[in-house]
């Protein structure tokens with residue numbers, strides 16, 4: 001009999017969704033919680049790293065993290081080597097792994113290496129942006145087709161290599177990686193027959209609380225974006241559907257949309273307040289300025305506890321007071337029923 005070989009691991013190419021960490025799939029989150037190694041792209045929402053198993057190794061490979069992005073070949077090598085060693089690897093990518101995310105190329109490398117892999121789809125940023133900008137990409141009255149495209153057509157090629165015709169002819173056209181080449185893209189679409197008066201929107205950081213939306217026309221948007229100094233990542237939506245935004249902008253109408261709130265509560269207590277604020281659209285920065293510590297002396301409380309019959313009313317001014325008070329009762333083995341007489 002041959003020696004038992006260590007069972008090889010699996011590589012999961014997981015779509016992290018467009019920006020809001022809650023938009024990952026249940027399957028994606030389950031895999032994150034079990035992975036031994038997580039290889040994250042810069043566009044994958046940072047908060048999702050917290051979903052990883054505490055002992056998991058997390059490797060950042062996006063250019064937004066200072067150092068030069070790990071070369072694609074090194075990423076492939078890392079995934080393959082670790083899976084062969086028996087580790088389960090999650091390759092976490094922004095949006096959907098196979099929509100302009102090189103998921104296809106990574107899957108090919110894994111297939112060539114004979115490594116088991118799985119592709120877990122994600123909400124691509126076109127769909128995220130459409131939802132939170134209030135721009136339905138298809139609509140019975142306005143658009144019966146949608147094209148997803150990019151002007152980045154490969155190393156060494158520029159936007160002139162793009163065939164704009166299918167985009168110009170689509171009901172709605174969505175262009176990824178649009179910011180740096182907005183002039184060329186809008187000019188290309190117009191040259192291919194799309195009217196310069198077609199409504200167009202640029203959505204930056206879609207689905208996140210700091211989402212920005214710029215609306216204009218095919219003719220005006222590039223100038224507007226330049227003047228606004230809008231940088232990447234942003235996605236361009238062109239088509240009559242953009243006209244629906246003023247009525248359907250539910251995201252921008254949430255009561256705290258566009259506001260940033262600093263939560264200074266103690267770290268253990270900030271999460272519930274932050275969640276409420278985020279639910280109403282706020283961007284929350286947690287900066288705990290309060291630390292809850294035991295009192296330097298319990299003597300005053302102990303004196304009061306020893307003479308409970310002298311009090312008529314007991315007032316607590318915070319949940320912390322309640323927790324500490326009852327904690328002390330327990331430590332001193334005082335029966336909670338002694339309070340009944342108050």
Ligand code: SAH
Pocket residue numbers: 018019043093094095096097098099100101123124125126129175176177178203204205206207208232233234235236
């Ligand atoms: N796989 C990703 C796309 C990666 S290409 C997906 O499915 O979404 C990177 C481009 O995606 C960016 O240049 C930008 O055009 C777009 N993008 C990604 N996240 C975005 C976001 N939160 N808001 C707007 N555009 C985004």
